[in-house]
Amino acid sequence: QSALTQPASVSGSPGQSITISCIGTSSDVGNYNYVSWYQQHPGKAPKLIIYDVSKRPSGVSSRFSGSKSGNTASLTISGLQAEDEADYYCSSYTSTSSWVFGGGSKLAVL
């Protein structure tokens, strides 16, 4: 199972909005609404921020939102804050009953 495709890096200024794409195939992202997004700060374990494409776990800021169109899922962060600087990973359930992660995107808040 190949990794989902994400941009290696994205950047934005405080207060701006950014979107991170996650490109899969019809065997994963395109066929299931089981796409999740994780935030990972350096040296820390990942944190779930979006699941089932667009749902937010309790306690996660409403500034984080998710969507999907075809084989591409997207994470949007609005009103960028310094603490949003982290690595972001998408993941998807697949047709082989397994999971696959994206390559990760490093967000810089300039």
Add this chain to the structure above:
Amino acid sequence: QVQLVQSGAEVKKPGASVKVSCKASGYSFTSYVIHWVRQAPGQRLEWMGWINPGNGNTKHSEKFQGRVTIISDTSASTAYMELNSLRSEDTAVYYCARATTIFGVAPLDNWGQGTLVTVSS
């Protein structure tokens, strides 16, 4: 509160095996799937497999087929991941993570602290 506490760092020689434990507390151990995910230094997250502690069913990534064993001990509320025939490329932080339900499609909402496994001669 939900906690997953993993065993400590390991240093292994190429060809050896490593067994990482993940002790769960704060919830019903048999009601949620446990996944194993690893991350090589500076690299992406990589899914390895999951176990349903309720019935012992497992699913592994094809990449690790034949090399990884995932088991659980319900009496100890602990999941284990054993990786055999270690090579330098297996040097990574290994995480256990709990899914939000007993189903394999559920996302991972609680993570262990990670266990660094270093493979070096």
